[in-house]
Amino acid sequence: MTAVHHFLEVDDLAPSALEDLLAKAAAWKSSPAAVPHALSGQGVAMLFEKPSARTRSSTEMAVHTLDGHPIYIRGEEVGIDTRETAEDVTRTLASYCTLIAARVFDHHLLERMVAVSPVPIVNLLSDRAHPCQVLADLLTLREDLGSLEGRRLAYVGDGNNVAASLAFAAALCGLELTVASPSGYELDDDVVDRARNLGGTIELVVDPHEAVKGADAVYTDVWTSMGQEEETQQRKVAFAGYCVDDDLMATAGDQAVFLHCLPAHRGEEVSESVLEGPQSVVWRQAENRMHGVRALFTILVGADG
Ligand code: CP
Ligand code: NVA
Secondary structure, eight states: OOOOOOBSSGGGSOHHHHHHHHHHHHHHHHOGGGOOOTTTTOEEEEEESSOOSHHHHHHHHHHHHTTOEEEEEEHHHHTBTTTBOHHHHHHHHHTTEEEEEEEOSOHHHHHHHHHHOSSOEEESOOSSOOHHHHHHHHHHHHHHHSOOTTOEEEEESOOSHHHHHHHHHHHHHTOEEEEEOOTTOSOOHHHHHHHHHTTOEEEEESOHHHHHTTOSEEEEOOSSOTTOGGGHHHHHHHTTTOOBOHHHHHHHOTTOEEEEOSOOOBTTTBOHHHHTSTTBOHHHHHHHHHHHHHHHHHHHTTOOO
């Protein structure tokens, strides 16, 4: 039996497979006529326990342009572990679909799905990781910087799911990553250790100005992620001083591009002027979500030629 390749975190791809994915995504972005009919006659289940603008829409369009059929399912509709177990939902969806993609509160739920699924499980965001996001981020950075080897990425803010996936992505691509977070909100030690074991150069600091000085790219995300809403007020206090504003971008320098996975909270983690300013690439970054996930799906179903 052929091994099923799941995608719960970026390092589920070998560096060469990631390189191949990014090359395909870029090629099909510039030549849409070359996109293969990789999912012809096949379904992709998309299970969402949380809201989404970009992930749902980009994934649906990726499946559509691969000639497949996306099935959007809200978590409450299937009632995971209330109406029936996650395992039973997974086996049922796998009987109709070639891929199952899911956005979940608890990363452990994805691992339970993997344990029983005969088809690949794709993480569309969990509390621990957002790997499809960072495929788009890498694609965007390559458009702006060319080769990422030895380039410097500064992440300012919460050591959250996006930061964790960026740490692995950076390690696989040779990007040097500096993460600036307030005390108590740093990247988990096990993420840092794992990224370093992959060969990553990753530094954790407290001062955002120290992190961004001379960086090629500055990245931030919301202070309060989905599922943490009850911590919103304490996080606003903890993250005061971590807004990516004109002052911080001036420290970074004119060469730096600004990234944000979105949704953005203007006046909190990013100022209006930076988000809408000349260094911001966030809209192209959002567009690249579709190109990244499309290439991923062709690789996961082994139809990438
Ligand atoms: N960046 C991202 O995942 O956006 P959505 O939450 O809107 O899907
Ligand atoms: N860290 C954010 C990312 C949203 C795309 C969250 O988990 O809500």
